[in-house]
Amino acid sequence: MTFGDLELTPLLDGYLRLDGGAMFGVVPKPLWEKRAPADERNRILLGMRPVLVRGERLLIIDAGAGDAMDAKNAAIYALDRTETLDVTLARAGVSADAIEIVLASHLHFDHAGGFTSRQADGMMRPRFVNARYRVNEGEWHDATHPHERNRASYMPHNFLPLHDAGVIDFTRGDETIMPGVRVRRTGGHTRFHQIVYLESGGHTAVFAADLMPTTAHIDEPWIMGYDLYPMETLAFKRHFVREAIEREYLIFFEHDPKIAAGYIRETNGKKHVEAVEEK
Numbered sequence: 001m002t003f004g005d006l007e008l009t010p011l012l013d014g015y016l017r018l019d020g021g022a023m024f025g026v027v028p029k030p031l032w033e034k035r036a037p038a039d040e041r042n043r044i045l046l047g048m049r050p051v052l053v054r055g056e057r058l059l060i061i062d063a064g065a066g067d068a069m070d071a072k073n074a075a076i077y078a079l080d081r082t083e084t085l086d087v088t089l090a091r092a093g094v095s096a097d098a099i100e101i102v103l104a105s106h107l108h109f110d111h112a113g114g115f116t117s118r119q120a121d122g123m124m125r126p127r128f129v130n131a132r133y134r135v136n137e138g139e140w141h142d143a144t145h146p147h148e149r150n151r152a153s154y155m156p157h158n159f160l161p162l163h164d165a166g167v168i169d170f171t172r173g174d175e176t177i178m179p180g181v182r183v184r185r186t187g188g189h190t191r192f193h194q195i196v197y198l199e200s201g202g203h204t205a206v207f208a209a210d211l212m213p214t215t216a217h218i219d220e221p222w223i224m225g226y227d228l229y230p231m232e233t234l235a236f237k238r239h240f241v242r243e244a245i246e247r248e249y250l251i252f253f254e255h256d257p258k259i260a261a262g263y264i265r266e267t268n269g270k271k272h273v274e275a276v277e278e279k
């Protein structure tokens with residue numbers, strides 16, 4: 001979709017399944033299962049939807065789970081790679097080699113897995129060979145110093161090879177990455193989790209990452225159990241959702257199983273998403 005001087009293309013790196021209870025935190029199952037049906041292992045279906053931004057440079061936000069997850073985890077998460085980032089990039093007319101900037105919302109495996117790939121010699125190397133990777137320095141620190149509560153979310157082979165290859169440029173706060181593209185820290189999900197504002201021609205789109213992973217998360221208390229600081233998520237969301245409704249932000253939902261992007265609307269105090277791009 002054209003957005004002023006930016007061309008925005010939602011991509012897909014397949015699907016995975018995560019525990020429905022963990023995806024909705026304190027919300028009881030009788031409520032969440034109406035929005036997201038659970039399978040026999042209580043898991044719900046989630047997409048992995050990086051976004052391609054064509055502006056002054058060629059940029060991609062996040063990159064899905066990638067191709068190097070071990071078989072045990074792939075089974076736990078029901079990783080479905082029938083449609084991958086390579087396929088959807090090719091469909092958009094872009095080769096991975098042409099990507100100039102890779103921007104990370106955070107370094108969890110379902111966002112950063114596609115940052116690297118396994119080479120013929122068995123080594124993990126940067127998957128976008130001509131790109132610089134933009135990673136928040138605090139998130140990098142936390143990812144490389146995991147604790148018992150977040151260790152399963154960080155897979156070092158997703159990001160350590162980037163450091164070894166010298167392709168990371170750290171961001172240190174809310175920064176402009178290129179004209180029309182800036183990051184804003186939300187905290188909440190991880191200490192340094194960030195969302196991406198895409199602004200051009202008087203319009204704003206926002207890549208919401210794990211602040212609102214699916215359209216089922218637009219109500220303020222629908223917050224993931226995975227979030228390390230849920231009260232931070234709540235505080236940020238309260239303001240952000242208001243802002244998104246009033247200023248008509250186009251929201252990219254990174255994990256929605258169907259809706260890649262849409263507008264949050266409110267009628268009689270009830271929120272819903274008007275889908276713009278479904279698949």
Ligand SMILES: [Zn+2]
Pocket residue numbers: 106108111189210
């Ligand atoms: Zn995450």
